[in-house]
Amino acid sequence: MPELPEVEIVARGLASRLAGRRIVAVDLFKLGGYGGLDAREVRARLVGRRVNAVRRAGKRLVVALDGPEDLVFHFKLWGVLLWRITAVEPDRLTALVWRLDGGATLEFRELQLSTLDFVARDATVAVATDPLTMPATSITAALNGRGAVRALLSDQDRFPGLGNLYALEILFRAGVDPRRKGTDLSDRERGAIADLIRKTMREAIRRGGYPPFLDLDGKAGTFPLRVYDRGGQPCAVCGAPIMTARIAGRPGFWCARCQPEPAAKGR
Numbered sequence: 001m002p003e004l005p006e007v008e009i010v011a012r013g014l015a016s017r018l019a020g021r022r023i024v025a026v027d028l029f030k031l032g033g034y035g036g037l038d039a040r041e042v043r044a045r046l047v048g049r050r051v052n053a054v055r056r057a058g059k060r061l062v063v064a065l066d067g068p069e070d071l072v073f074h075f076k077l078w079g080v081l082l083w084r085i086t087a088v089e090p091d092r093l094t095a096l097v098w099r100l101d102g103g104a105t106l107e108f109r110e111l112q113l114s115t116l117d118f119v120a121r122d123a124t125v126a127v128a129t130d131p132l133t134m135p136a137t138s139i140t141a142a143l144n145g146r147g148a149v150r151a152l153l154s155d156q157d158r159f160p161g162l163g164n165l166y167a168l169e170i171l172f173r174a175g176v177d178p179r180r181k182g183t184d185l186s187d188r189e190r191g192a193i194a195d196l197i198r199k200t201m202r203e204a205i206r207r208g209g210y211p212p213f214l215d216l217d218g219k220a221g222t223f224p225l226r227v228y229d230r231g232g233q234p235c236a237v238c239g240a241p242i243m244t245a246r247i248a249g250r251p252g253f254w255c256a257r258c259q260p261e262p263a264a265k266g267r
């Protein structure tokens with residue numbers, strides 16, 4: 001499930017390659033995920049449009065077109081966007097191909113797990129804040145909530161773009177049990193998490209996201225997952241088995257030794 005770093009990587013890559021180009025043709029290989037539009041309607045909204053800009057809003061990718069509508073792409077569960085300077089040889093995962101002026105192509109793959117919507121230019125797709133640029137004081141305030149700290153971190157109103165995967169990795173790095181309530185954290189712990197949100201997001205962007213996420217050139221990310229989806233495996237730091245349980249309805253993973261409950265600390 002791509003989160004802030006993965007969407008940011010695609011947004012930055014597309015902003016430099018796609019902006020200013022015109023979509024000269026659109027090939028649709030799979031329908032579904034286009035907000036109920038059929039092939040003719042999707043083509044009519046895209047062909048001939050020029051891309052003015054590309055930006056990220058939380059986990060969404062906003063492609064500003066020169067027409068009355070912008071395109072909003074949401075990776076949701078999965079999706080791969082590939083940039084090619086040659087024609088695309090479609091395979092069973094190819095969903096949509098944009099042919100651009102100048103000869104390059106943009107291929108959307110595995111779109112059945114994503115959504116692609118057209119929104120009116122006036123309906124601004126924006127988020128109030130962004131974890132990459134939030135001041136530390138706003139982060140610590142947003143962490144002072146009643147829910148489990150894991151759930152607070154992946155709450156899209158508090159931290160747009162963060163999800164379960166990076167929330168769990170950030171808490172592992174902070175040494176904080178993901179089941180603890182935000183209100184029970186110390187000021188020092190909230191400060192450490194605030195620092196690690198920005199550090200972890202920047203590192204993940206630098207490393208191309210987490211594997212098997214692919215960037216526009218098809219290169220897999222190398223961000224190391226220490227706890228996510230590693231239940232029962234030895235902790236990379238201390239060797240204790242990684243714990244797993246559902247936390248606020250989502251799969252949770254943590255190391256009981258590196259992320260002790262407060263009562264166990266200092267024993």
Ligand SMILES: [Zn+2]
Pocket residue numbers: 235236237238239240255256257258259
């Ligand atoms: Zn450990």
